[in-house]
Amino acid sequence: MNKHLAYGVVIASFAILQGCTSPSKNEAPSATAPSGSATDEIAKYREMIADGNPADLYDAAGEEIWKKPMGPKNVSLQKCDLGKGPGVVKGASAELPRYFKDTNKVQDLESRLVTCMVKLQGYDANEIIKAGFEKGKRKDIEAVVAYVVANSKGMPIKVSVKHPKEKEMYELGKKSFFFQGGPMDFSCASCHAEDNKRIRLQDLPNITKPQGAALGWGYWPAYRVSSGNFWTMQRRLNDCYRQQRFPEPIYISDNTIALSMYMAVNANGGLVNTPGLKR
Ligand code: HEC
8 A cells, every 4th residue: 555645645634624623714603513514524534534544554564573483482473373273364353352272261352462472472471461552562463453453354243152251251341341430430331332422523332232332343443543543452442441530451451351342242243344443
């Protein structure tokens, strides 16, 4: 993909967004934006940029990292089993999280990548977990995530709850989703369990229903225009814990995977649209 074109489109689109948040002087005074119009502008802008999602740059970098021998053992990730057999990337993320026999755990894409980096390449799991977003090996994970999720684009979301551990994880996720606490007594459900809810310009999907779950789950990981970087699902969740005024979750902790499991299963049958493009 053409890099310059992508950045050009991003800049042009920023101008449009600016236009919709601060109405231009030529506008008639009566033309104060009705609440629907900002959403329309964002939809238009997404359409414009659809052929040049900057996530493509992460995808390309991720493919290189996937194939390159690295780490203390100097091997690539090409034998990493994301659930469909060693090295199979196509369709893998459409079926994650899932149960893995070798770890005896339900894993999401990121925790599985950490497993591969530890087992195949010899990296230290704790170092990766503690690194922080966009730091050290985590930066590589983020790029590889973009590469992997792009390989399920357009496929139906198909996450299993057949295995007892998968069922257990879904139930834990559901519990967590409705668990209220913190200074505001918020749960995920406070912001994500009603139809037509929005905060500022953001439509908040009702994640408890299939259609809303597909909108939420199916478009993440995504390139986030407002922060100018690519966010994995772990990062999306981390930020929502913050919005909930909860303590920061530990990267790839069971609770974050359980929440993903809950959202993914609710989204079953919807389409994978990753990498998405978000405000
Ligand atoms: C105080 C309100 C609030 C709470 C509580 C909250 N979120 Fe969010 N959530 C948001 C907002 C606002 C956005 C959109 C953010 C953005 O794009 O800047 C969002 C976005 C999301 C998205 C992406 C939706 C989309 O269409 O892009 C998911 C998935 C999500 N939240 C899950 C969760 C989960 C799981 C929890 C509980 C751990 C949670 N949220 C708690 C406000 C909240």
